[in-house]
Amino acid sequence: MAINNAHIRIELFFGDNQYRAWKNMNYIQLFFNEQDSNTVFLDYFMYPRKGWDASYNCMSNFLDTEYFNCSCLDEEEIIKYVVDSINNGYYLNISFDEFYIEGKYSYNKVHFDHYNLVHGYDENKRVFYLFGYKGGGKLAKTTISFENFLKSYGKVSVVRYKLSYNSVVYKFNIAYVKLVLFEYLNSLNSSTRFSGILSQRDGTYGLSIFEAIKEKGRSLLVKDHRISYVLCEHCRIMKERLEYLQEYGYTDASSADILDEKCEDMLNYANLLKNLVVKHYIKPQYEDDIIKRFDNLYEKEVAFYSLLLQKIKE
Numbered sequence: 001m002a003i004n005n006a007h008i009r010i011e012l013f014f015g016d017n018q019y020r021a022w023k024n025m026n027y028i029q030l031f032f033n034e035q036d037s038n039t040v041f042l043d044y045f046m047y048p049r050k051g052w053d054a055s056y057n058c059m060s061n062f063l064d065t066e067y068f069n070c071s072c073l074d075e076e077e078i079i080k081y082v083v084d085s086i087n088n089g090y091y092l093n094i095s096f097d098e099f100y101i102e103g104k105y106s107y108n109k110v111h112f113d114h115y116n117l118v119h120g121y122d123e124n125k126r127v128f129y130l131f132g133y134k135g136g137g138k139l140a141k142t143t144i145s146f147e148n149f150l151k152s153y154g155k156v157s158v159v160r161y162k163l164s165y166n167s168v169v170y171k172f173n174i175a176y177v178k179l180v181l182f183e184y185l186n187s188l189n190s191s192t193r194f195s196g197i198l199s200q201r202d203g204t205y206g207l208s209i210f211e212a213i214k215e216k217g218r219s220l221l222v223k224d225h226r227i228s229y230v231l232c233e234h235c236r237i238m239k240e241r242l243e244y245l246q247e248y249g250y251t252d253a254s255s256a257d258i259l260d261e262k263c264e265d266m267l268n269y270a271n272l273l274k275n276l277v278v279k280h281y282i283k284p285q286y287e288d289d290i291i292k293r294f295d296n297l298y299e300k301e302v303a304f305y306s307l308l309l310q311k312i313k314e
Contacts, residue, residue: 009010018165021172022061024241028180029190030234033203034216041220042227043210044234048191048198057185064164071155078153079146082128085160092118093159096130096144096240103142106136113154117140163284174250177241178312185305207305221277221294224286228277232270232299238304239263245312255311262307266300273297 031045047059070078085092087170098104099111106112116132126146134140139189142150183190187208202267213221221227242263251259273293280286 006206017312018170018173019062020244023237024168024244025119025172025177025180027234027237028177028229028241029184031190031201031203031205031206031257032209032212034203034212034220040226041224042213042230045190045201045205047194048201050198052214061166061170062163064162066160066162067157068160069157070153075105075150081158081262082149083123086118086121088162090160093161094153095156096149097152097154100148101130101142101144116288118251132258172244172248174245174312174314177245178314181305181309181312185302185309207301210294210301214294222280222284222290225274225277225281228274228290229268232267232274235263235267235270235301239267242308250313252311252313253307259304259308259311262300262304266297266304269293269297269300 026046027044029045030042032042032244034041070081075082082092082094093114093115097105097111097113097116098116099108101107101116114132116130118128119131120129121127122129127143128146128149130142130144131139132142134142180190182188186205187204187206189200189203190203191198194200213227242251242259246253246259273290276286276290276293280290
């Protein structure tokens with residue numbers, strides 16, 4: 001008897017990566033304000049925030065964000081609230097006095113309040129697991145005992161995050177991307193588009209940040225490595241975005257090589273700038289070189305974004 005070894009193949013298509021689409025539609029616009037109350041003078045702008053402590057996650061396609069004032073809870077209740085929140089899949093962003101957190105720069109030295117992400121606990125050891133800045137701009141995992149938690153917790157609003165997808169599938173919108181790229185290139189205030197929701201946010205937007213930083217914050221550029229890091233990260237994300245645009249046919253195929261070249265050139269100068277700032281931090285003698293590379297990066301960005309806007313197809 002003949003046996004027919006037939007094969008059945010099942011193919012599953014789960015759709016486009018929603019996070020990838022979301023990421024490539026965001027982190028385009030930059031915002032600079034020397035007077036910003038949260039001391040992060042250069043940052044991404046996606047939409048206005050309500051108050052200095054309100055994160056962008058309050059309107060996220062992937063997270064639910066909740067604010068809760070725990071001042072009404074006693075010591076036993078606040079520990080239980082944090083433990084129960086973690087058991088129910090939440091991460092908590094809590095302001096602590098880092099004087100009480102071992103491994104932090106301020107530990108047993110100075111009283112310094114800063115937000116840390118609480119992501120786990122061990123009831124046997126009676127500790128919470130934290131993730132936050134250790135010092136020198138470095139992220140690190142640390143722990144805090146339940147006892148020190150009660151000493152360091154500032155009794156301000158606790159912010160809870162939980163993974164929660166929107167019921168509506170997130171789709172990439174090239175018209176929106178082109179709009180924000182235009183705002184970045186032409187230094188337009190992107191917050192005006194949200195005037196019906198929240199107050200407009202004054203400051204410098206887009207490529208004008210380069211001139212504003214030189215005029216108002218030259219010392220910030222050479223001393224605060226966060227500025228050069230954001231500029232470098234911004235270029236790196238743009239390189240990923242360009243790959244996405246090319247992959248899905250949103251740019252003219254004939255311009256792929258020149259766009260790749262200009263984007264890579266821009267990223268290289270951003271890396272040079274970031275590395276010079278780090279070297280200057282160790283040995284302060286590169287200020288003139290930093291300003292020169294800063295000017296070079298501006299020229300590279302103008303050239304790249306001008307060409308990209310011409311080559312995007314809607």
